[in-house]
Amino acid sequence: MNKVARPYLFLLLGIIIAFGLSAWADGINPYDQRIVMSIGINMILAASLNLINGFTGQFSLGHAGFMSIGAYGAAIFTTMIAPGMLGEVAGTGMQDVALFMGLLFGGIISALIGVLVGIPSLRLKGDYLAIVTLGFGEIIRVIIQNIPSLGGSLGIANIPRYTTFFWVFFIVAIVVFFIQQLTKSTYGQGFLAVRDDEIAAEAMGVNTTRYKVEAFVIGAFFAGVAGGLYGHYNELIRPADFDFLKSVEIIVMVILGGMGSTYGVLFAAALLTYVPEFLRGFELFGVKFDSFRMSIYSLILIILMLTRPQGLFGGINFKKLMKVGRKSVVGNQ
Amino acid sequence: MSLLSLNNVTIRFGGLTAVGNLTETFEQGSLSGIIGPNGAGKTTVFNVITGVYDPTEGGITFGGRDIVPLKPYQIANVGIARTFQNIRLFGGMTVSDNIRVAFNNNAKSGLFASVVQLFNYQREEENYHKQIDHLLDMFGMLDKRNEMAKNLNYGDQRRLEIVRALACKPKLLLLDEPAAGMNPTEKQELMKLIRYIRDTFNIAIILIEHDMKVVMGICERITVLDYGHKIAVGTPDEVKANPKVIEAYLGEPTH
Numbered sequence: 001m002n003k004v005a006r007p008y009l010f011l012l013l014g015i016i017i018a019f020g021l022s023a024w025a026d027g028i029n030p031y032d033q034r035i036v037m038s039i040g041i042n043m044i045l046a047a048s049l050n051l052i053n054g055f056t057g058q059f060s061l062g063h064a065g066f067m068s069i070g071a072y073g074a075a076i077f078t079t080m081i082a083p084g085m086l087g088e089v090a091g092t093g094m095q096d097v098a099l100f101m102g103l104l105f106g107g108i109i110s111a112l113i114g115v116l117v118g119i120p121s122l123r124l125k126g127d128y129l130a131i132v133t134l135g136f137g138e139i140i141r142v143i144i145q146n147i148p149s150l151g152g153s154l155g156i157a158n159i160p161r162y163t164t165f166f167w168v169f170f171i172v173a174i175v176v177f178f179i180q181q182l183t184k185s186t187y188g189q190g191f192l193a194v195r196d197d198e199i200a201a202e203a204m205g206v207n208t209t210r211y212k213v214e215a216f217v218i219g220a221f222f223a224g225v226a227g228g229l230y231g232h233y234n235e236l237i238r239p240a241d242f243d244f245l246k247s248v249e250i251i252v253m254v255i256l257g258g259m260g261s262t263y264g265v266l267f268a269a270a271l272l273t274y275v276p277e278f279l280r281g282f283e284l285f286g287v288k289f290d291s292f293r294m295s296i297y298s299l300i301l302i303i304l305m306l307t308r309p310q311g312l313f314g315g316i317n318f319k320k321l322m323k324v325g326r327k328s329v330v331g332n333q
Numbered sequence: 334m335s336l337l338s339l340n341n342v343t344i345r346f347g348g349l350t351a352v353g354n355l356t357e358t359f360e361q362g363s364l365s366g367i368i369g370p371n372g373a374g375k376t377t378v379f380n381v382i383t384g385v386y387d388p389t390e391g392g393i394t395f396g397g398r399d400i401v402p403l404k405p406y407q408i409a410n411v412g413i414a415r416t417f418q419n420i421r422l423f424g425g426m427t428v429s430d431n432i433r434v435a436f437n438n439n440a441k442s443g444l445f446a447s448v449v450q451l452f453n454y455q456r457e458e459e460n461y462h463k464q465i466d467h468l469l470d471m472f473g474m475l476d477k478r479n480e481m482a483k484n485l486n487y488g489d490q491r492r493l494e495i496v497r498a499l500a501c502k503p504k505l506l507l508l509d510e511p512a513a514g515m516n517p518t519e520k521q522e523l524m525k526l527i528r529y530i531r532d533t534f535n536i537a538i539i540l541i542e543h544d545m546k547v548v549m550g551i552c553e554r555i556t557v558l559d560y561g562h563k564i565a566v567g568t569p570d571e572v573k574a575n576p577k578v579i580e581a582y583l584g585e586p587t588h
Contacts, residue, residue, distance in 0.1 A: 186437060202385075204414070205501055207404075
């Protein structure tokens with residue numbers, strides 16, 4: 001029973017943390033608020049990309065594309081569809097309902113596009129898939145840029161600020177719970193099998209096609225939700241926010257955290273979001289780091305990759321390390 | 334009725350005929366071997382049985398069912414499991430998780446049940462772990478259950494691959510050079526192991542092997558391939574005496 005309850009306790013803890021952050025956030029200045037918010041959103045993005053890249057081994061460089069679909073989808077929902085459905089919601093309790101439905105709407109559209117991107121992944125692997133997904137991200141961006149009703153390259157402004165700390169970290173908790181449970185389950189072993197050896201996985205009866213598409217769909221859904229949260233915090237979304245560099249930023253979090261390590265990736269997302277901001281105000285021996293903070297940031301990345309190429313939390317066998325593996329059923333003779 | 338039958342199976346890669354007009358049947362519970370010089374098309378035969386390649390011509394039936402149109406994972410699910418010539422374990426997963434992959438195909442819990450992990454899921458999972466422990470115990474690997482597969486020694490990796498294939502509950506097990514890289518003692522153990530598997534699990538086994546001691550020692554029936562064609566079939570003694578086989582391995586006698 002303990003085994004069943006533990007993940008749920010963690011989920012509950014996550015939700016309590018979300019509540020706590022939400023209460024605490026009212027007191028801090030908007031600059032710090034923005035950093036914490038970005039950390040949360042990047043955590044969702046990195047954890048969801050980790051399912052595709054880390055657990056399933058499909059190198060995707062188009063995560064920002066999924067994020068933008070979700071951001072636009074959610075923004076369209078809350079600004080155009082929700083007022084007709086729910087009436088005036090801003091400032092009332094209904095704004096959370098509108099946000100929730102918007103996030104769901106954006107996430108589902110993103111997941112549908114995820115099916116489309118998942119299909120080429122059935123034929124391509126490694127570098128080739130990376131190029132296709134990179135192309136996909138750019139196509140999305142250019143298409144949005146050229147649709148006048150979506151604001152073209154000016155984007156959509158005046159999106160209501162519905163995103164709260166609670167929502168962001170609540171969804172972080174949900175994503176972590178979802179991915180952890182899935183990848184620990186027998187069903188979820190299929191994702192890892194596809195990553196480690198596709199031919200052997202097929203020979204073991206694993207439908208690799210289904211797993212790959214599922215990874216893309218789930219990853220795209222959560223990326224879309226993260227996009228929706230971003231849009232409803234930033235109040236403005238532009239195609240340029242979701243360019244190739246954003247995808248790379250998320251990839252770096254996944255690789256630095258350790259492919260296939262959810263907590264490592266969360267840590268890396270927090271670290272890599274915070275460090276550039278921290279260096280902005282950092283002073284050592286009277287030298288201000290502000291002007292070359294990005295060089296330092298890059299240097300940190302290089303050093304970390306040289307010392308831990310498998311990622312900060314990668315390649316650690318926690319089961320063995322903590323000796324928390326299940327007691328054997330038949331016993332050691 | 335035979336368990337597996339190949340009818341005139343031909344596989345061509347461009348101009349190269351890797352396997353030509355191979356007709357062969359394998360019986361329920363039999364222990365057969367496929368031998369032949371390097372490049373004779375032995376592994377290609379395994380690949381075509383397991384659906385990695387589709388035959389250019391000919392048909393394959395398994396338990397009376399045509400398996401040519403099936404995808405590799407579907408073929409695994411109808412009861413054909415295999416190991417690989419160059420070990421293909423899931424290196425980044427633990428020993429027990431490697432085996433757990435095999436339960437994937439008949440798991441009743443789908444995506445969402447696996448996330449929620451309540452009710453039947455727990456019972457199912459407990460059942461899988463029991464089966465995994467039982468299998469590992471049978472092969473003396475229980476103490477390595479939480480080890481990463483890539484950290485196992487060579488012999489254990491070969492053994493784990495066989496255990497993993499058995500966890501798929503196959504009716505037919507294909508072993509591709511199981512003795513490769515083993516020393517004589519390990520080979521003796523392997524022979525015992527293969528016989529043990531056949532007897533306890535009551536399944537048919539086909540093995541490809543270069544080590545004649547192993548093949549002649551355990552196989553009841555041997556098929557000899559050369560340049561993709563069947564040149565001989567029979568008991569080990571019959572095959573050993575067959576002039577065509579001697580010619581394929583040692584070359585034509587010069588008079």
